[in-house]
Amino acid sequence: MSARAIFHLFLHAAVPAVLAWMFWRKRFMSAWVLMLLGWIIDLDHLLADPIYAPNRCSIGFHPLHTAPAIAVYAGLCVPKKTRLFGIGLIIHIVLDAIDCWWMHAGR
Template sequence: MGARAIFHLFLHAAVPALLAWLFWRERFGRAWALLLLGWIIDIDHLLADPIYAPGRCSIGFHPLHTAPAIAVYAGLTLPRRTRLFGIGLLVHIALDAIDCLWMRYAG
């Protein structure tokens, strides 16, 4: 696993932690856990062959990384009960999109 992939995985934990600390500090642990649940959408990688391809962009390739799914994630941010989970899903998608750009432009 290369440095880009390791950094990408680190960001998937660190960015939710930072957001939880900045915006939900009084309930940091719960907020961070709900934001980390956004990682669950990577279960769709199990449908791919190979399951892990370091140079493959997830956005638009895996079913839970497509525009219709992202619209659902945005909708989950509206009800208070699912808001943190929805934000976690959108953060996950944003980090994956940044990774796609990094792969495309940084080689």
């Protein structure tokens, strides 16, 4: 696994942790876990062949990484009951988009 891939996975855990610490410190652990649940959308990778391709951009390729799905994730950020999960999904998509940019920039 490349250093970029390892760093990308690290960010998927670290960014929600930092946000949970900054904004939901009194309930840090539950906020962090709810945002980490955003990783659930990577189940759509199981539909691809191969399941993991290190230089494949997830955005627009996998069904749960498409514009209609992202619109649903944004909607989940509105109700208080689903807000942290929605934020976790949006963080996941943003980090995947950054990874796509890194791939295309040759980093």
